[in-house]
Amino acid sequence: MTVPILQARSLAKSFHAIGGDLPAVAQMSFSVSPGEFLCIVGPSGCGKTTLLQMLAGLSPPSAGDVLLDGKTLAEPQRDISVVFQKPNLMPWRTVLENVLLPMQIFGLPYRRAEEKARLMLDKVGLEQFVDAYPNALSGGMEQRVAIARALVQNPRILLLDEPFGSLDALTREKLNLELLKLWRDQNITAVMVTHNIREAALMADRVLVLSPRPASISAEIPVNLPRPRVEDIEYTKAFTDLTFTIRKEIRD
Ligand SMILES: Nc1ncnc2c1ncn2[C@@H]1O[C@H](COP(=O)(O)OP(=O)(O)OP(=O)(O)O)[C@@H](O)[C@H]1O
Ligand SMILES: [Mg+2]
CATH class of the missing domain: 3.40.50.300 (P-loop containing nucleotide triphosphate hydrolases)
Incomplete structure (x- = not known):
């Protein structure tokens, strides 16, 4: 077992x-x-x-x-990472900066964190939108960002x-x-x-x-x-x- x-x-x-x-x-x-x-x-x-x-x-x-x-x-x-019902993105941060947030909280060096965040955004199909702000995204894209943000810390x-x-x-x-x-x-x-x-x-x-x-x-x-x-x-x-x-x- x-x-x-x-x-x-x-x-x-x-x-x-x-x-x-x-x-x-x-x-x-x-x-x-x-x-x-x-x-x-x-x-x-x-x-x-x-x-x-x-x-x-x-x-x-x-x-x-x-x-x-x-x-x-x-x-x-x-x-343990959580994805909530609402994506809860910070409107003043770009897609990349939103995904970087947990890495910054955990104090990972910026270069490595950015590399991981970009990789995660590739995986959820948002490589074209790394510099976009949340208000330019559809609901489905916002949830993709939330998933990338949850997975970036390798939970x-x-x-x-x-x-x-x-x-x-x-x-x-x-x-x-x-x-x-x-x-x-x-x-x-x-x-x-x-x-x-x-x-x-x-x-x-x-x-x-x-x-x-x-x-x-x-x-x-x-x-x-x-x-x-x-x-x-x-x-x-x-x-x-x-x-x-x-x-x-x-x-x-
Ligand atoms: N912080 C809180 N303070 C007081 N009551 C709460 C709190 N959070 C939830 N409740 C109550 O607990 C019950 C369950 O709420 P919960 O949000 O867990 O249900 P749910 O199954 O997730 O509902 P939904 O399907 O609408 O998402 C509800 O009656 C709600 O009013
Ligand atoms: Mg609920």
Whole structure:
């Protein structure tokens, strides 16, 4: 059995609210294997972002803990990068300068950092836009910059919070496949939260289905579709059967 890279152990979180505590995540335990692509799907408002922020070390759990390589995670780590729902680019910095930001925070020498940032921008197909400002980019391009920024520090784990939620279906599918290629090439472990069932089926090795708030795991569905996943996979019977199974688990 492989040793998990990331683990949630009886993880729970409540927020203080007027009129009492508001439970967002209830008693969740699961493991992520090195190199796995795990998708987490759940209804709107069930606690997905809250869960991801705990996995990133950005938000302390109310109970339980998150383990990275078997050790309790107490704060954000260089090994873990996050891509948020909104790209959160700094409008006054160019594309290259936005991607350089984590490297500057980690204090890498500028020349080496710039080399890595340019390489990452090549990989996400933005080599022509290194000197552009975010206001000159489309939504899909902004998300590509956010992905390059997350990957530039060579994380071992990439956490994604509905990164393509605001994009049209075609752009989304294109970025899904690009992300799968990066995941494979860079040899990373990915945990992606989404409420899009097709997206989860297309990307994942395994899907966790969450209950309505407070989120708990209501089903775990292995995905045995062949890799590399290609566009037309969505028209196969195996894919349709899988999305049906996930949808049914969410409904029940
Ligand atoms: N910082 C906070 N303070 C108080 N309550 C919060 C906070 N963050 C989230 N919540 C509450 O926790 C619950 C879960 O929120 P969360 O954002 O995790 O859900 P989600 O599944 O990501 O939703 P969505 O599908 O809309 O992205 C919600 O009821 C929300 O109001
Ligand atoms: Mg959310």
